[in-house]
Amino acid sequence: MTVTSDSTRPVALVTGAGKGIGAAIAVALAEAGYDLWINYRSDHAAAEKTADAVRSAGADCLLLPFDVSCSEAVTAALDPLLEKTIPLALVNNAGFARDGLMMWMSEADWSDVLSVHLGGFFHVTKCVMPLMLRQRQGYIVNVASTSGQTGVPGQTNYSAAKAGLIGATRSLAKEVARRNILVNAVAPGFIDTEMTQDIPIKDLKSLIPLGRMGKAAEVASMVRFLCSEEASYITGQVFSVNGGVYM
Numbered sequence: 001m002t003v004t005s006d007s008t009r010p011v012a013l014v015t016g017a018g019k020g021i022g023a024a025i026a027v028a029l030a031e032a033g034y035d036l037w038i039n040y041r042s043d044h045a046a047a048e049k050t051a052d053a054v055r056s057a058g059a060d061c062l063l064l065p066f067d068v069s070c071s072e073a074v075t076a077a078l079d080p081l082l083e084k085t086i087p088l089a090l091v092n093n094a095g096f097a098r099d100g101l102m103m104w105m106s107e108a109d110w111s112d113v114l115s116v117h118l119g120g121f122f123h124v125t126k127c128v129m130p131l132m133l134r135q136r137q138g139y140i141v142n143v144a145s146t147s148g149q150t151g152v153p154g155q156t157n158y159s160a161a162k163a164g165l166i167g168a169t170r171s172l173a174k175e176v177a178r179r180n181i182l183v184n185a186v187a188p189g190f191i192d193t194e195m196t197q198d199i200p201i202k203d204l205k206s207l208i209p210l211g212r213m214g215k216a217a218e219v220a221s222m223v224r225f226l227c228s229e230e231a232s233y234i235t236g237q238v239f240s241v242n243g244g245v246y247m
Contacts (some may be wrong), residue, residue: 011087012227013078015039015124016094020193021143024216025091026050028060028224031098034089037081039124041062041094045060060144064126068094068120078127086131089227092121093143095161102156103142112159117161121168127176129176138181139227142169143219144234145190146242162187166238182235184226189242 002005011030012029012068016022018040023032027050036054038061041048054061062081066073096116098109117134121142132138147155173183192213205211219241225231225241 009033010089011035011085011089012089012091013037013039013064013124014091014093016041017091018043021188021191021216021219022091022093023050023053025093025143026061027053027057028217029089029227030054030057030093032224032228033059034227035061035062035088037064038108039066039068039094040058040079041065041067055077056095061234063072063080068124069115071119071123072125074127075135078124078162082128082131086135087128088137089139089141090128090132091124091141091223091227092124093144094120094223095143097158099154099158101154101241105157106118111175113157114161114164117158118164118168121165125172129181131178131190133176133179136179136181138176139231140172140181140183142166142185142224143223144169144185144238146187146240148246149187149238149240150245169238170236177235178237182226184220184231184234184236185238186222186226187238187240187242189214189216189240189245191219191241194232207245207247208242210244214241214243 012034013024017038019027028040035229064077066077099111142165145162147159151159161210169185176215190213194226222239
C-alpha cells in the first residue's frame with residue numbers, strides 16, 4: 001500500500017465527521033489502520049469527542065473545521081496539508097436535511113442543501129483527486145441515501161442532492177478507474193442518529209423489513225470495506241444499508 005505521508009499509516013479524510021454516521025466512519029477507519037483528517041463545520045465539542053475515539057483506536061487525528069460548500073474554505077484548509085500528505089481514502093459524508101413540501105420550500109432551503117451535498121462533494125474531491133491520480137491509488141466513498149434512490153415526500157431537496165451524488169459517483173468512477181481510483185457510494189436508510197430523532201420510530205418500523213432502525217456503525221462497516229484492498233475490483237457501485245427497504 002503506497003502512501004505519501006510522514007506516518008506508516010495511510011490517511012483518510014472524512015467530511016462531516018464530527019458526529020453521527022461520519023463519526024462512526026472515522027472510528028471504523030481508525031480501527032482499520034488509517035490516520036484521520038476529520039472535517040466538521042462548527043460543533044467543536046462533538047468533533048473533539050470523535051477525535052478522542054479515533055485516538056483511542058490507535059490513530060492520529062487532525063481536526064479540520066471548514067464549510068465544504070465554500071471552495072475557498074476547502075482549499076485554504078486542505079492545500080497546505082496536501083503538499084505533504086496524499087490521503088489514500090476520501091469519504092464525502094457532509095450533509096444535512098431541511099425538510100418541507102416543495103410547494104412551501106424556500107430557495108435557500110433548496111440551494112443550501114444542494115450546496116453542501118453536491119457542492120461539498122465537488123470542492124473536496126476536486127482538491128484531493130488530482131493527487132490521487134498522481135499516485136495512481138485511492139478510494140472515494142460518497143455517502144448518499146435511500147432517499148436519493150426512491151424519493152421521500154417532504155425531501156425534494158435532499159432526495160435531489162443524494163440522487164445527484166449517486167450519478168456523480170458512477171460518472172467519476174469511469175473517469176478515474178484507469179488510475180486505480182475506486183469510487184463508490186453507500187446509501188443508508190433510516191439510521192439512528194440526531195438527524196432521525198424527530199421521526200416517529202413506530203411508523204418507520206413497519207416500512208423496514210428488518211423491523212428496526214440501523215446503526216451508524218453498520219454504515220461505517222460498509223465504508224470501511226470499500227476503503228480496503230478487499231474491495232479492489234469494485235467501483236461505480238451503490239451499496240444500500242437500509243434494512244431491506246424495497247427500492
